[in-house]
Amino acid sequence: MNVEQARFNMIEQQIRPWDVLDTRVLDLLRVVRREDFVPEVHKAQAFVDVELPLTATRRMLAPKVEARLLQELKLQGQDKVLEIGAATGHLTALMSRFAQRVVAVEADETLATQARANLKRAGVLNATVLTQTGAEGVAAEAPFDAILLAGSVASVPQGLLQQLKVGGRLAAIVGGEPVMRAVMITRVSEGDFRTVEMFDTVAGRLPGFAEAPAFSF
Template sequence: MNIEQARFNMIEQQIRTWDVLDQSVLSLLAVVKREDFVPAAYRARAFMDLSVPLIDGGSRGRCMLEPKVEARLLQELAVHKHEKVLEIGAGSGYMAALLAHKAQRVLTLEIDPDLAKLASENLKRAAVVNADVRHADGSNGAQAEGPFDVIIASGSVASVPQVLLDQLKVGGRLAAIVGMEPIMRAVVVTRIDERAFRTVEIFDTVAPRLQGFDEPAKFKF
């Protein structure tokens, strides 16, 4: 496989056509080597329009999201160099690497110890020095480290927990994929002031559920 041709095709045929037109994002995708964050067994999927399993076949949030989904979320969050970012669900560390190139500092939380180790090793190998991986349940965020300019959930949740919204600075943005299968929507929530938030729905998609987040109670007769 011609790696650089595959990367070019991913950017031009998948990502740009999904309304990712921010040149800084497109250029970043050409620089951060996605294939270096993909398990060897799935290396052939690195540039495909597919999620990539990391552990247990990609169930329970253990996967890399599709490249176009990651790119679109990165574009919508519009991260700046002075900003502090919290990621829930480090996975292989790829999204943290992208965020680290745009932010001042990234803290990424991963509930699975094997994935936390993988993400840390991948980021170190990629010479990313401003992203820290922490083995932790991210459902309550990282209150002691906040508030944050940007929070991203790299997987789906039934609803956005208020505890994460409360860790946003005024003007801060949170991105998450919200809902229940078969219908989920990527949203960006912006904190307007101490009490008010604005939610914008960006696109429809489906993603594995992040571990540790509450599910809505099921109706019983």
């Protein structure tokens, strides 16, 4: 396989047509090697437009979904970011290039270990991976400028939203199959949140989140 041609095709045929037009994001996808974060058994599919299985219950988000979420978060150099569901660390590595610091949590101990090793090999020094479920966030590190749920949930817990700074934003994929939507929730004041629906997609569930609604928009 011609890796660089496959990467080019992923960007130009999958990601750019999905309204990912931010040159910062497109350029970053050429630098952060997605294949280095994919399990050996699936490396040949690293650039394919599918979710890749990581464990019996966890999947790596499709490339275009990762890229679109990253674009919509609009991270800046001073931002502190919370990522729920680090998986093998690919999105963690991408966000680390735009943010000041990334705190990532991963419930699966094996995946968390892989993420730490992958980030170390990639030279990422401003990201930390904690082994824990993510529904309760990381209150000790709050408040955050941005929170990303790297997988789907039935609803966004109120406690996570409370860990946003005023002006902070949370990106998540919400709903149940076959209908899920990526949403951006912005904290506009201490007690007020604004929700914008971004796009329809389907993604694997994040562990540790209630299936019953915990927060209604």
